[in-house]
Amino acid sequence: MPRRDSGVAVPHPHPPTLTQGPPVDSSIIQGISTFRGSVFPGQQRMYERLVRDGQQPKALIIACADSRVAPEHITQAGPGELFVCRNAGNIVPPFSQMNGGVSSAIEYAVVALGVRDIVVCGHSDCGAMKGLMQPGALAAMPNVAAWLRHSHAADRIVCEAYPDDIDPKDRLRALALENVVVQLAHLRTHPSVAAALAKGGLSLHGWFFEIETGALHAYDGRRFVTLTDDGALPVAEVSTPRRAAADLPVRVAAE
Numbered sequence: 001m002p003r004r005d006s007g008v009a010v011p012h013p014h015p016p017t018l019t020q021g022p023p024v025d026s027s028i029i030q031g032i033s034t035f036r037g038s039v040f041p042g043q044q045r046m047y048e049r050l051v052r053d054g055q056q057p058k059a060l061i062i063a064c065a066d067s068r069v070a071p072e073h074i075t076q077a078g079p080g081e082l083f084v085c086r087n088a089g090n091i092v093p094p095f096s097q098m099n100g101g102v103s104s105a106i107e108y109a110v111v112a113l114g115v116r117d118i119v120v121c122g123h124s125d126c127g128a129m130k131g132l133m134q135p136g137a138l139a140a141m142p143n144v145a146a147w148l149r150h151s152h153a154a155d156r157i158v159c160e161a162y163p164d165d166i167d168p169k170d171r172l173r174a175l176a177l178e179n180v181v182v183q184l185a186h187l188r189t190h191p192s193v194a195a196a197l198a199k200g201g202l203s204l205h206g207w208f209f210e211i212e213t214g215a216l217h218a219y220d221g222r223r224f225v226t227l228t229d230d231g232a233l234p235v236a237e238v239s240t241p242r243r244a245a246a247d248l249p250v251r252v253a254a255e
């Protein structure tokens, strides 16, 4: 058995091996072995506590599936701290257009887990946004092309509200940023989110992670602002309790 009472790395005595099927990159196999042999033993109590007490993640993060954009790594969060949903293009389909994984993750996070923050996180050099700019490149990927229709509003915004002669790199960046704003709008169409916003206590965040610099830009409801070490994190929407009908009760007209 590996030692569980010290932080000393001890290789697992029985690293997993594959006996059949296609080979998996050896670094993945080694990673599993290292986790089981020297990481998990030091964290077992934490994992046991997470099972005993259940998860209480601080936020739901909807991020791109891009392998370079790992929410837990960017935020330095550990197990149990983030409820993460990732897909190509960090997309949130508007409610009722698609009953799928994203809708279910949102509903579960808000209703069952009671998260108080939802983050939509886009990023630089996004392949999904590149596909949106070059639909011809998606000819062999009909599912991706169909999925990206949820970002068509962002594409139209960049086409019609930005300069015609915008540099392609700037266009890609603008598209990814506008896409975050569009997905935040879609988020509000989900009943669980709409209700939580009306009750107050739920905040929506739009982030953009710049892979090459590590910078994080956050949407403040009007524009993206670069996060600094001493600055407060801009929030796209902070909800306060509201009832639109409170001051105008519905009256039945006299006949």
Ligand SMILES: [Zn+2]
Pocket (backbone or CB within 6 Å): 064, 065, 066, 088, 089, 090, 123, 125, 126, 127, 128, 129
């Ligand atoms: Zn991406």
